[in-house]
Amino acid sequence: xxxxxxxxxxxxxxxxxxxxxxxxxxxxxxxxxxxxxxxxxxxxxxxxxxxxxxxxxxxxxxxxxxxxxxxxxxxxxxxxxxxxxxxxxxxxxxxxxxxxxxxxxxxxxxxxxxxxxxxxxxxxxxxxxxxxxxxxxxxxxxxxxxxxxxxxxxxxxxxxxxxxxxxxxxxxxxxxxxxxxxxxxxxxxxxxxxxxxxxxxxxxxxxxxxxxxxxxxxxxxxxxxxxxxxxxxxxxxxxxxxxxxxxxxxxxxxxxxxxxxxxxxxxxxxxxxxxxxxxxxxxxxxxxxxxxxxxxxxxxxxxxxxxxxxxxxxxxxxxxxxxxxxxxxxxxxxxxxxxxxxxxxxxxxxxxxxxxxxxxxxxxxxxxxxxxxxxxxxxxxxxxxxxxxxxxxxxxxxxxxxxxxxxxxxxxxxxxxxxxxxxxxxxxxx
Amino acid sequence: xxxxxxxxxxxxxxxxxxxxxxxxxxxxxxxxxxxxxxxxxxxxxxxxxxxxxxxxxxxxxxxxxxxxxxxxxxxxxxxxxxxxxxxxxxxxxxxxxxxxxxxxxxxxxxxxxxxxxxxxxxxxxxxxxxxxxxxxxxxxxxxxxxxxxxxxxxxxxxxxxxxxxxxxxxxxxxxxxxxxxxxxxxxxxxxxxxxxxxxxxxxxxxxxxxxxxxxxxxxxxxxxxxxxxxxxxxxxxxxxxxxxxxxxxxxxxxxxxxxxxxxxxxxxxxxxxxxxxxxxxxxxxxxxxxxxxxxxxxxxxxxxxxxxxxxxxxxxxxxxxxxxxxxxxxxxxxxxxxxxxxxxxxxxxxxxxxxxxxxxxxxxxxxxxxxxxxxxxxxxxxxxxxxxxxxxxxxxxxxxxxxxxxxxxxxxxxxx
Numbered sequence: 001x002x003x004x005x006x007x008x009x010x011x012x013x014x015x016x017x018x019x020x021x022x023x024x025x026x027x028x029x030x031x032x033x034x035x036x037x038x039x040x041x042x043x044x045x046x047x048x049x050x051x052x053x054x055x056x057x058x059x060x061x062x063x064x065x066x067x068x069x070x071x072x073x074x075x076x077x078x079x080x081x082x083x084x085x086x087x088x089x090x091x092x093x094x095x096x097x098x099x100x101x102x103x104x105x106x107x108x109x110x111x112x113x114x115x116x117x118x119x120x121x122x123x124x125x126x127x128x129x130x131x132x133x134x135x136x137x138x139x140x141x142x143x144x145x146x147x148x149x150x151x152x153x154x155x156x157x158x159x160x161x162x163x164x165x166x167x168x169x170x171x172x173x174x175x176x177x178x179x180x181x182x183x184x185x186x187x188x189x190x191x192x193x194x195x196x197x198x199x200x201x202x203x204x205x206x207x208x209x210x211x212x213x214x215x216x217x218x219x220x221x222x223x224x225x226x227x228x229x230x231x232x233x234x235x236x237x238x239x240x241x242x243x244x245x246x247x248x249x250x251x252x253x254x255x256x257x258x259x260x261x262x263x264x265x266x267x268x269x270x271x272x273x274x275x276x277x278x279x280x281x282x283x284x285x286x287x288x289x290x291x292x293x294x295x296x297x298x299x300x301x302x303x304x305x306x307x308x309x310x311x312x313x314x315x316x317x318x319x320x321x322x323x324x325x326x327x328x329x330x331x332x333x334x335x336x337x338x339x340x341x342x343x344x345x346x347x348x349x350x351x352x353x354x355x356x357x358x359x360x361x362x363x364x365x366x367x368x369x370x371x372x373x374x375x376x377x378x379x380x381x382x383x384x385x386x387x388x389x390x391x392x393x394x395x396x397x398x399x400x401x402x403x404x405x406x407x408x409x410x411x412x413x414x415x416x417x418x419x420x421x422x423x424x425x426x427x428x429x430x
Numbered sequence: 431x432x433x434x435x436x437x438x439x440x441x442x443x444x445x446x447x448x449x450x451x452x453x454x455x456x457x458x459x460x461x462x463x464x465x466x467x468x469x470x471x472x473x474x475x476x477x478x479x480x481x482x483x484x485x486x487x488x489x490x491x492x493x494x495x496x497x498x499x500x501x502x503x504x505x506x507x508x509x510x511x512x513x514x515x516x517x518x519x520x521x522x523x524x525x526x527x528x529x530x531x532x533x534x535x536x537x538x539x540x541x542x543x544x545x546x547x548x549x550x551x552x553x554x555x556x557x558x559x560x561x562x563x564x565x566x567x568x569x570x571x572x573x574x575x576x577x578x579x580x581x582x583x584x585x586x587x588x589x590x591x592x593x594x595x596x597x598x599x600x601x602x603x604x605x606x607x608x609x610x611x612x613x614x615x616x617x618x619x620x621x622x623x624x625x626x627x628x629x630x631x632x633x634x635x636x637x638x639x640x641x642x643x644x645x646x647x648x649x650x651x652x653x654x655x656x657x658x659x660x661x662x663x664x665x666x667x668x669x670x671x672x673x674x675x676x677x678x679x680x681x682x683x684x685x686x687x688x689x690x691x692x693x694x695x696x697x698x699x700x701x702x703x704x705x706x707x708x709x710x711x712x713x714x715x716x717x718x719x720x721x722x723x724x725x726x727x728x729x730x731x732x733x734x735x736x737x738x739x740x741x742x743x744x745x746x747x748x749x750x751x752x753x754x755x756x757x758x759x760x761x762x763x764x765x766x767x768x769x770x771x772x773x774x775x776x777x778x779x780x781x782x783x784x785x786x787x788x789x790x791x792x793x794x795x796x797x798x799x800x801x802x803x804x805x806x807x808x809x810x811x812x813x814x815x816x817x818x819x820x821x822x823x824x825x826x827x828x829x830x831x832x833x834x835x836x837x838x839x840x841x842x843x844x845x846x
Contacts, residue, residue: 031712032655032686036564039722042515042729066511074509088504093490095482096700099458132548135733148452167730239448270448284512285737296447306455313458314583317551320736321701 043163047401056399060417062408063401065380066284067249067347070414075347077282079339083329092325097318099309101130105324108331109290113244113258113275120265120294127305128292129312130319133284134245134276135164137291141241141272142172143311144293149239151204158182158194158208160405162215162243165208179207182217187373187385189219195232203237211244211273212257213379216407220250220378226260230267240269245276250379252348254280254341270294277327279380280344286323351380354413361422369429382408390428398424459579463817472815476833478824479817481796482700483665483763486830491763493698495755499745508741513734515725517546521740524747525706529660529674529691536681536710543721544708545728546735549700550661550692551580553707557657557688558588559727560709565655567620574598574610574624576821578631578659581624595623598633603789603801605635611648619653625680627660627689628673629795632823636666636794642676646683656685661692666795668764670696670757686710693743695796696760702739767796770829777838785845798824806844814840 047063069075100106110121110128120126131137145155155169158181166176179201180193201207209229214220221229233240242261248254264271270293277288293308295301312318330336359371374382386394386406394400400421402408413421463479485491516522526537526544536542547553561571571585574597582592595617596609617623625645630636637645649656658677664670680687686709693704709724711717728734746752768791775787790798802810802822810816816837818824829837 031716032565033709033711033716033720035566036716036719036723038719039726041722042725074511076507076509080510084504088500091492093492094496094699094701095490096694132732132736135730139731149448150451164730164733167726171727171730278512283510285510285734287732287734287736293449295449300447300449300452303452303454304449306457307452309458310455310583311587314551314580314587315555315731316548316703317580318701318703320548320703320739322738323736 044403047403050395051401054399054401058417058420059399059401060412060421061401062412062421063403064409064412067279067282067380067411068414070350070416072412072414072416075282077340077343079330079336079343080282080326082339083326083333083336086329086333087325094321097130097321097324099312099318100127100305101319102321102324102328104332105130105288105328106290108328109275110292112254112331113247113261113273113290113292114265115255115258115262118262118265124298125296125301126292126294127301127308128290129305129308130324131274131289131291132316132319133278133287133289134243134274135168135289136287136319137274137276137289138165138168138243139172140291140308140312140315141274142169142174143315144308145206145239145241145272146173147311148307149204149206152202152206152239154202155206155208155241156198156201156238158210158214160216161208161210165243174206177201177205181214182219182383184385187219187383188376189221189225191221191225195228198229198232198238199236201236201238205236205238206241207233207238208241208243209260211242211247211261213246213250213381215245215379216381216403216405217383218377218379218381219383221260223259223263226263230264230269234267234269239272240264241272241274243274245274246279246379247275248280248341248344249348252345252352254344265294270296277323281327281330281340283323283326286326287320288323288327351410354410354415354418355382357415357418358410358413358422361419362426365422365426367422367426367429380409380411382410384408384425386425386429393428394424398427400424460819463819466811467817470815470817474833474836475815475817476828476837477817478828478837479819480825480828483695483698483796483827484830486766486832488828488830488833491698493756493759495746495752495759496698496742498755499742499749499752502745502749503741510737513546513737513740515728515734516721517735518737518740518744520748521546521704521744522706524744525691526708528670528747529663529677529689529706529708530681531671531674531678534678534681540714541712541717542708542710543717543724544706545721545724546740547690547705547707548732548735549694549703549705550659550690551584551705552703552735553690553692553705554581554584554659555588556707556724556728556731557690558585558590559731560724561622561655561657561688562589563727564723565620565622568618568622568655570618570621571657572614572617572621572623572654574626574630576632577624577626581659590622593617593621597630598635598799600801603635603799604792605637605641607637607641610637611644614645614648614652614654617652617654621654622657623649623654624657624659625676627658627663627677629662629666629797631661631795632797632819632821633799634793634795634797635789635799637676639675639679642679646680646685650683650685655688656680657688657690659690661690662695662795663691664696664757664760665764668761668768670760681710686712693739697743697746697756699739699742702742703736704739704743767826770826770831770834771798773831773834774826774829774838777835778842781838781842783838783842783846796825796827798826800824800841802841802845809844810840814843816840
């Protein structure tokens with residue numbers, strides 16, 4: 001009996017000690033981040049990850065938002081390689097850039113978008129700062145709006161828009177709203193719907209416009225449609241924010257792709273503008289971009305510049321030098337700039353060709369659907385009009401990977417696989 | 431004519447602006463120093479505001495291991511595809527190993543997450559945003575008094591409240607250990623406390639190991655969330671392990687810290703923007719959750735980080751000969767700074783100064799809090815063309831064997 005008592009006492013004591021140990025140890029090693037939930041996986045990354053796991057030799061990754069050559073390989077432009085060699089030979093130092101970035105880059109970046117004869121540039125009534133590619137530019141703009149555009153909190157995005165626009169503006173403290181844009185019935189531009197929605201947007205709201213090669217639909221307004229939009233937007237007194245991530249990459253012509261931006265400026269809109277050199281110069285991972293605010297006059301541009309610097313300094317102090325040096329060298333060295341214009345046209349042309357080949361092959365397969373939108377749409381992406389079930393079949397039965405909304409990256413199509421793609425799409429749509 | 435006038439009016443009203451209410455912001459205090467320096471025509475002028483290393487000729491210094499790494503990278507003809515949101519994996523791994531030591535239990539157990547960031551500022555801001563979003567227990571961030579000027583807007587713009595604990599003792603130009611302990615003992619539980627791992631900016635005053643130990647114990651008792659800012663590993667003492675000692679000791683004592691690292695100074699990669707942000711977690715599972723949220727936070731700020739600097743740093747850290755060369759070069763930079771401190775003090779004595787300049791050689795890293803008063807600083811600028819920030823902080827990196835005599839002479843003139 002005594003032994004039993006002893007044993008139960010000892011075991012209780014043992015468990016008591018264990019409990020104390022866990023309490024103390026766990027309390028201390030207990031964590032700051034217990035409440036942090038696992039975040040949802042990135043939708044596009046999920047596509048690439050599934051693609052990587054697939055062992056089918058015919059597999060195609062049409063989720064990738066990066067240009068591929070006709071062998072399906074990443075492409076570094078030759079003007080970029082030449083610029084890099086030039087830069088390397090100068091043995092430049094690595095001193096901090098100014099907060100607003102490389103001066104020569106900013107100047108060339110603004111000229112590229114606005115055109116060298118722009119009245120805005122001549123009167124010095126704009127400020128352009130170097131940013132961390134397009135995303136960094138949009139975020140700086142969003143933060144600037146949040147801090148200084150106190151008359152309105154609302155940002156109107158086209159429906160649909162690039163997925164990252166929403167968290168960019170939301171995390172900056174703005175409210176997201178939408179205006180009609182894509183018409184699933186035509187796989188084209190819902191012009192009437194857009195005008196209708198835009199005409200109802202409260203004054204002074206921010207309206208985001210994709211300058212060219214709308215992401216994800218590839219559907220752009222025609223010039224006469226842009227003109228009407230400009231007039232309505234002016235009437236509604238909206239603050240225009242252009243996102244131009246594909247200048248040169250859409251039509252192959254940098255001036256044509258910037259037409260809407262320049263037209264709006266001529267019409268008196270003092271726009272915000274984000275530019276990216278990720279696609280048109282293939283500088284993806286170097287993170288090269290610009291953010292521009294068109295102001296009333298030079299004095300205002302100075303005030304805005306000072307506040308942009310105050311905003312940027314506590315985010316990353318000053319931007320990365322390498323990509324900006326490359327872009328600046330290309331834009332301001334005549335031979336390199338010529339080469340670049342050819343190469344960007346080459347990329348755009350390959351994309352256009354793949355669109356045409358896809359439609360031709362679909363017809364050859366015997367598809368009776370109207371695939372005109374594949375050719376009408378422009379830029380890297382194509383909204384096929386495929387439904388989620390069809391997308392799933394493409395993935396499962398044919399190892400063709402795309403996002404659930406039926407968006408394909410035409411950059412992932414090659415003359416080697418366009419036939420297979422057409423065959424697969426025909427199978428799931430016939 | 432009236433019709434034309436109304437058209438012009440409409441146009442003018444339309445051209446009237448979105449940004450009328452935007453005020454001109456105050457000029458950056460440090461940039462102002464450099465701008466005034468540039469305008470000065472005195473051939474003996476010295477810029478001691480610059481927060482970047484200079485060699486003994488006063489020139490920017492690109493490390494030879496960096497040039498070699500660049501050549502290696504160029505030869506590989508790598509593409510420019512986007513990095514993952516969290517950056518270059520080989521870099522992040524080497525970055526955390528450098529800070530924590532390769533045999534660290536934290537790394538072995540996989541219970542930390544390190545992501546590549548846009549140098550130290552980018553790291554601190556990601557950390558500030560993370561704390562703002564997920565550390566709901568407290569809004570308060572405690573900075574040492576004084577701290578790097580940019581800490582304040584970083585945490586404030588991220589939505590945190592700034593508070594301070596005593597740190598610098600102007601009477602001794604040294605560490606106010608008692609004051610620090612006293613203030614820390616009163617910090618509400620679960621607040622965030624920022625600690626400079628080594629080479630405190632702007633004072634150059636670091637706690638001694640036994641003082642760090644007491645602080646670690648007290649901070650544990652107060653149950654505070656520790657955020658280390660390590661911008662000068664290797665650059666402070668010349669020894670990367672010694673400079674990381676406080677970070678490693680805190681981890682050993684059970685603090686699950688946040689850590690910002692910069693390679694701007696110790697690898698001279700300033701404008702390439704190379705840094706890391708680390709969260710030490712309870713276990714691997716938590717590290718995964720934290721990682722997922724860091725990515726969600728970063729994606730709408732800049733999507734993914736710049737590749738060039740991370741490739742350079744990664745090549746150096748992961749290539750044995752380059753790593754060795756780097757350790758030698760970073761020690762040389764630290765040694766030159768230390769030599770300048772010593773020469774500065776011996777020159778002051780030669781000038782006949784009777785003040786105690788001991789703090790100049792006791793302080794460590796790039797900066798030195800001279801103890802000079804604003805009026806004396808102004809005289810140095812006006813009469814001697816020696817530029818520094820109003821708080822009397824000099825960048826020892828701007829001192830060379832050629833100008834240290836002039837500097838000592840000038841300082842003696844305004845302090846005798």
